[in-house]
Amino acid sequence: MRSHRLQEMRAISDSLVKIGIIGSAQMTVSRRHTAMMALSTKTWVFLGGFALVVALTGGASRYDAIQIVPLRAVSGLFLIPALYYLSLKDLKKEAFLVSLFAFLVFLVAAQLVPLPPSIWPNFPERGVLLSLDVALGLENVWRPLTLSPMRTWNALGSLVVPFAGLFLALALGATSRALLHLLAALGVLNAILGLLQIVGGPSSVFYLYEITNRGGAVGIFANENHAAIFAACSMLIVVELGLRDRFERHSGWTRVVFPAAFLLILLTALVGGSRAGFAAAIGTLVVTFTMLVLAPEARRERSSADSVGHRAYMHPKLLALLPVLAIFLTVGAFIALGRSPAFADILARDSFADLRWSLWPVIVEMLGDHWLAGAGFGSFEQAYKIYEPSELLMPRYINQAHNDWVQLIIEGGAFSGVLLVGLVVWVGRSVVKLVNNRNTRVSALFWLSIFTVIAGASLIDYPLRTPLFQLYGVWALLALSRDVGELEAT
Numbered sequence: 001m002r003s004h005r006l007q008e009m010r011a012i013s014d015s016l017v018k019i020g021i022i023g024s025a026q027m028t029v030s031r032r033h034t035a036m037m038a039l040s041t042k043t044w045v046f047l048g049g050f051a052l053v054v055a056l057t058g059g060a061s062r063y064d065a066i067q068i069v070p071l072r073a074v075s076g077l078f079l080i081p082a083l084y085y086l087s088l089k090d091l092k093k094e095a096f097l098v099s100l101f102a103f104l105v106f107l108v109a110a111q112l113v114p115l116p117p118s119i120w121p122n123f124p125e126r127g128v129l130l131s132l133d134v135a136l137g138l139e140n141v142w143r144p145l146t147l148s149p150m151r152t153w154n155a156l157g158s159l160v161v162p163f164a165g166l167f168l169a170l171a172l173g174a175t176s177r178a179l180l181h182l183l184a185a186l187g188v189l190n191a192i193l194g195l196l197q198i199v200g201g202p203s204s205v206f207y208l209y210e211i212t213n214r215g216g217a218v219g220i221f222a223n224e225n226h227a228a229i230f231a232a233c234s235m236l237i238v239v240e241l242g243l244r245d246r247f248e249r250h251s252g253w254t255r256v257v258f259p260a261a262f263l264l265i266l267l268t269a270l271v272g273g274s275r276a277g278f279a280a281a282i283g284t285l286v287v288t289f290t291m292l293v294l295a296p297e298a299r300r301e302r303s304s305a306d307s308v309g310h311r312a313y314m315h316p317k318l319l320a321l322l323p324v325l326a327i328f329l330t331v332g333a334f335i336a337l338g339r340s341p342a343f344a345d346i347l348a349r350d351s352f353a354d355l356r357w358s359l360w361p362v363i364v365e366m367l368g369d370h371w372l373a374g375a376g377f378g379s380f381e382q383a384y385k386i387y388e389p390s391e392l393l394m395p396r397y398i399n400q401a402h403n404d405w406v407q408l409i410i411e412g413g414a415f416s417g418v419l420l421v422g423l424v425v426w427v428g429r430s431v432v433k434l435v436n437n438r439n440t441r442v443s444a445l446f447w448l449s450i451f452t453v454i455a456g457a458s459l460i461d462y463p464l465r466t467p468l469f470q471l472y473g474v475w476a477l478l479a480l481s482r483d484v485g486e487l488e489a490t
Helices: 002-018 023-057 068-085 088-093 095-110 127-136 149-158 160-171 176-200 224-248 254-271 275-294 308-314 321-336 341-348 355-370 380-387 404-435 438-460 467-489
Strands: none
Touching (some): 023 176, 023 467, 068 149, 068 160, 088 095, 088 160, 095 404, 160 467, 176 224, 176 254, 176 467, 275 438, 355 380, 355 404
């Protein structure tokens, strides 16, 4: 009987399709479903492929790393599908981030515009160039604002990587969950490669860059500090994804994958030699514990006769202490057994004797001279040589300020400071919106923590000078914007 009724319903449906009553509606739904499935496939293929390319070639901050040649060329190719699928609606959805990036591109390009000889000598430290021009009879040469045009051109070209990452994600409609999964996958790749490097020793074939911290766990980076900060951020992302999965009740296998990924990344952070990364990892563990305690309970969809294991899974607040306690015991064991080089460095070295502190008076002097117009993006190394005191002359040279926020002002001037303040205000307002909703307070803590880790690391280092971290930052900002957009839509 049931089969007969189904046949009758299909016959009626076919008749209605023939006369055009429901045919167009069904075809429209079918087409939309097909388009959504195709778009989802394109999202993972293009974004995943782009992330892999940047992971394998974008971990160095040096302007002369050979890997930047294929990196920028391939990033330019990825702009083709980005611009093909991009629409004005996509841009309007993320108007602030797009405007912020456009302002940055304009600011870098403006420093390359030639200025008349009556203007550019008035900027600080241009007197040396003017003296050379007079000696060579070139008084009427037009020069750009930047002290190092080639380095600024290089800085402008480097923006193709975050540009492609942002617009590709916008064009393909990448969700917050998709972007976070990609970033978590990069964190796992960084951890696996780092462990292989430790096992292989300084001569390991798994090091991707010629100039790197051999013997350390640099992963997909050239700098061990950058890899360690990347690991701390990745642990936070894994925890956030695990909590979202628990609450939304997705596939059960993820209950094993996320904890395993977290422990793998933590292990890499422990065996690394980065003091900043070790401190960030410990802070991440504290935030993890807090997120587990504050996380809302998962949806109750089973009967009261469920197993004890399920009841434990549904009440994470009661068991949050156990895994975190086990992790802290593991960290303590690594420290007690002397298996954490970073912790040993904290005790063995006087932080105030670090080169970064010796540079600070010079950095302050440079900031005082260039805070208004800037010395030019990418020109810090050349500008520093004008100020370098004789007592700091050494075989090793200084190519970064080791304080990215101050260096941003030195290179970009007051306008780059406005750009930075605008970004901080936007992130702060976005986090506040998440805090004001009881269901998203844990996500607010996650976002606040991950940007705090990056901002704190940038106070003593320069992780955002690497193309990989630039892509990481752009996708993190877009994911935050997506979360806030979904909250406002509901």
